[in-house]
Every structure is written in C-alpha cells, then in structure tokens.
Amino acid sequence: MKYRWFDCPGCQCHLAINTTETPEGISGSLRRWSVDRSINDGKLLRIPASEITPDGFTVTCLCGRTILVPARPDAVSAEREENMRVNLGE
Secondary structure, three states, rough: EEEEEEOOOOOOEEEEEEEEEEOOOEEEEEEEEEEOOOEEEEEEEEEEHHEEEOOOOEEOOOOOOOEEEEEOEEEEEOOOOOOOOOOOOO
C-alpha cells in the first residue's frame, strides 16, 4: 500500500490517497476531510495502467477539482518495494 497526503487546492480539504499497484493499474481510495471536520467523505479509485505516467496520475477530488498525484508516495506499508528501502549499511 502506498500513501500520499496533501491539501486540495479546490476545496482546501485534507486528502489521503491510499493505493495499490497491479499490472492492470492502480486501485485504492481517496479520503477527504475539512479542517473543522464538517466534511468527511471519500471514494474508491480505479486508475487504468494506460493513465499512469512517470510523473504520477490524476484523480478528481469530491469537490470536482482534478489533481495530479505524484508518482512517489509519502509512505509505503510494511511490504516495501525494493527501491523504497533505506539501506543504512552504505
């Protein structure tokens, strides 16, 4: 699982995007909440492999704003990808 966090420039809400990659594409979820917690919602994500670029992929926030999600995640789950590991021995 890969995790990305940022704020939507449209609605100013906090976003959490959690994804898993397969040969077919990306699946996961987008969670949105406002600072005052009056907004708290989300949706499933399905991004076909054909829509993923080296820079990342785009999602649409629940407010309607299209956002580029960077390819590099902010964090990864315990099952890390080899190129995401920190090697303290070098």
